Amino acid sequence: MDVGELVASFFRVLPQALVSGLALGSVYALIAQGYYVTFTTTETLNFAQGEFLMVGALTSFSLLVLAGLPYLVAVVAVILLMVLMGIAVERVAIRPLRQLLSVGWILSTVGVSVILRQFAEIYWGREQKRVPSIFGDTPLYIANTGIFPQELFIILASLLTMAALLFFLKRSTFGKALQAVAFNPAAAGLMGINVRQMVVVAYVISSILAGIAGVLIAPVIFAHAEMGALLGLKAFAAAIIGGIENPVGILVVGIGLGIAEFIVASYNASFRDAVTFLLLILILAWRPQGLFQRVTAEKV
Amino acid sequence: MSAGTSSAAAAPSRTDLSQDAVLSIRDLVVSYGQVEALHGISLDVRRGEVVALIGSNGAGKSTTLRAVSGMIRPASGRVLFEGRDIAGMPSHEVVRLGLVHVPEGRQVFANQSVRDNLVLGAFPHLRSKAETAAVFEREFDRFPVLRERQNQLAGTLSGGEQQMLAISRGLMARPKVLLLDEPSMGLAPLLVKQVADTVKQLNAEGVTILLVEQMATMALSVAHRAYVIQNGTVRIEGPSAEVARNAEVVRAYLGGAAQHELGSAAETR
Ligand SMILES: Nc1ncnc2c1ncn2[C@@H]1O[C@H](COP(=O)(O)OP(=O)(O)OP(=O)(O)O)[C@@H](O)[C@H]1O
Numbered sequence: 001m002d003v004g005e006l007v008a009s010f011f012r013v014l015p016q017a018l019v020s021g022l023a024l025g026s027v028y029a030l031i032a033q034g035y036y037v038t039f040t041t042t043e044t045l046n047f048a049q050g051e052f053l054m055v056g057a058l059t060s061f062s063l064l065v066l067a068g069l070p071y072l073v074a075v076v077a078v079i080l081l082m083v084l085m086g087i088a089v090e091r092v093a094i095r096p097l098r099q100l101l102s103v104g105w106i107l108s109t110v111g112v113s114v115i116l117r118q119f120a121e122i123y124w125g126r127e128q129k130r131v132p133s134i135f136g137d138t139p140l141y142i143a144n145t146g147i148f149p150q151e152l153f154i155i156l157a158s159l160l161t162m163a164a165l166l167f168f169l170k171r172s173t174f175g176k177a178l179q180a181v182a183f184n185p186a187a188a189g190l191m192g193i194n195v196r197q198m199v200v201v202a203y204v205i206s207s208i209l210a211g212i213a214g215v216l217i218a219p220v221i222f223a224h225a226e227m228g229a230l231l232g233l234k235a236f237a238a239a240i241i242g243g244i245e246n247p248v249g250i251l252v253v254g255i256g257l258g259i260a261e262f263i264v265a266s267y268n269a270s271f272r273d274a275v276t277f278l279l280l281i282l283i284l285a286w287r288p289q290g291l292f293q294r295v296t297a298e299k300v
Numbered sequence: 301m302s303a304g305t306s307s308a309a310a311a312p313s314r315t316d317l318s319q320d321a322v323l324s325i326r327d328l329v330v331s332y333g334q335v336e337a338l339h340g341i342s343l344d345v346r347r348g349e350v351v352a353l354i355g356s357n358g359a360g361k362s363t364t365l366r367a368v369s370g371m372i373r374p375a376s377g378r379v380l381f382e383g384r385d386i387a388g389m390p391s392h393e394v395v396r397l398g399l400v401h402v403p404e405g406r407q408v409f410a411n412q413s414v415r416d417n418l419v420l421g422a423f424p425h426l427r428s429k430a431e432t433a434a435v436f437e438r439e440f441d442r443f444p445v446l447r448e449r450q451n452q453l454a455g456t457l458s459g460g461e462q463q464m465l466a467i468s469r470g471l472m473a474r475p476k477v478l479l480l481d482e483p484s485m486g487l488a489p490l491l492v493k494q495v496a497d498t499v500k501q502l503n504a505e506g507v508t509i510l511l512v513e514q515m516a517t518m519a520l521s522v523a524h525r526a527y528v529i530q531n532g533t534v535r536i537e538g539p540s541a542e543v544a545r546n547a548e549v550v551r552a553y554l555g556g557a558a559q560h561e562l563g564s565a566a567e568t569r
């Protein structure tokens with residue numbers, strides 16, 4: 001394949017990759033905002049975030065397909081379940097280990113992810129579940145580029161969720177308190193802020209984001225016990241490269257990652273994940289502090 | 301009770317003190333890990349008073365304040381605030397009682413605006429919009445520079461401005477008793493005087509103050525009474541004027557030259 005052909009084929013696959021990549025990438029960003037919220041407040045994060053997404057997706061399958069409940073009811077139920085799971089993971093896997101200057105929470109949250117995967121296999125079985133989109137499965141065509149209504153919905157819903165989150169964090173008194181806890185927990189306590197409660201809230205927010213991501217993405221990829229691991233990991237990559245304390249960077253990199261992945265996949269689907277991670281490793285080698293972090297570290 | 305009458309009263313006995321004390325610390329013991337930092341401190345602060353807590357580096361002044369405000373849990377002893385034992389109560393609950401701690405080193409939220417720092421100070425008391433605006437005005441009138449810089453990040457303020465912000469932020473929580481930890485630390489002499497004036501003014505507004513200072517001169521000039529602590533125990537206590545004349549204090553904390561000037565300053569207080 002000569003260069004001209006390669007360029008031509010690139011521009012042929014680009015529109016479709018942009019559309020599908022935008023949808024998948026905004027889901028990565030949504031998951032990764034959860035890492036951002038807990039990491040800034042506690043310097044810990046939930047490595048089972050992908051499995052929380054999986055539980056959200058499979059629960060939406062049970063509620064929508066098996067129980068035939070209305071969409072809104074299912075969404076609210078998943079959010080409530082995520083509130084409980086967020087409280088539980090903070091209490092069991094984070095709080096006991098946070099005080100020690102330790103990385104024990106990495107082990108404990110990875111442990112939670114394994115437990116959730118096995119539980120899901122037992123409860124929902126190994127097979128992939130199809131969750132139909134409430135918007136149907138007929139793609140819309142815009143300038144020869146097919147887009148599923150669900151993909152449009154994913155993009156809109158995740159962008160709206162993130163906008164609401166950021167507005168809440170930056171503008172509400174509660175968000176300011178959360179930032180204060182992140183900056184200086186001891187001083188935040190002197191302001192009358194219950195630091196321990198804020199940490200729980202951070203984990204609840206993080207879990208809700210994962211749950212929403214799961215409900216959104218279930219109709220475009222199949223829901224199954226193993227679906228969360230790679231999604232959680234790619235979202236983690238978006239957080240590291242975008243800057244884990246930089247929600248806008250996370251959004252940009254999350255979307256970029258989704259698009260890059262679809263471009264690779266349109267040449268060779270089986271290289272999709274390998275090439276994507278190779279790319280991520282190269283970017284990290286080039287800019288270890290992430291793409292948008294100012295270079296402050298000393299040169300070695 | 302006005303500040304004037306309390307200092308004019310004859311030196312009261314220990315029992316009298318604890319009876320009308322708004323804050324009483326009794327036999328307070330605090331340890332950091334295996335190391336005991338306070339070995340049983342007792343002191344009283346009466347309503348309307350300014351009480352100075354002086355002592356050299358590492359004496360345990362900050363530790364005392366931290367134990368009172370719930371930043372650290374005392375190993376034993378009592379902290380009576382308005383008659384209620386609050387030892388071991390977490391800091392976010394203590395501040396709601398009206399016992400407000402402005403910590404050592406300012407500890408403003410550097411990555412948030414001056415205004416947001418004040419909003420956080422008011423966190424324990426959700427107010428109406430009008431009420432909030434009024435307290436903001438009050439603090440901006442107290443420290444006009446904060447009004448000018450309200451939209452700036454707190455981290456961009458100078459040391460003196462950060463101290464003003466830290467005090468204002470504490471005042472947003474409606475203190476009955478204010479614990480001030482080294483408000484003059486690192487400030488130029490002119491600003492130290494301004495801090496002293498602020499302390500007097502707050503006291504005149506009815507706020508009871510426990511003032512920690514290494515700068516004994518300043519502290520003794522604004523306080524009604526003083527405690528000198530050394531190695532985690534109270535060594536000397538009494539009215540400021542007396543403490544300022546104490547030979548040991550003069551030698552250790554004041555230096556001979558400052559003595560006369562200070563003695564008279566404390567007298568007039
Ligand atoms: N976080 C800590 N961990 C361990 N030891 C501490 C800690 N903070 C203070 N100490 C020790 O406790 C003792 C009292 O310290 P404290 O900070 O209360 O002194 P201070 O009187 O406030 O001194 P300074 O004037 O320097 O602020 C010191 O010996 C100090 O080393």
Ligand SMILES: [Mg+2]
Binds near residue numbers: 362363404481482
């Ligand atoms: Mg100190």
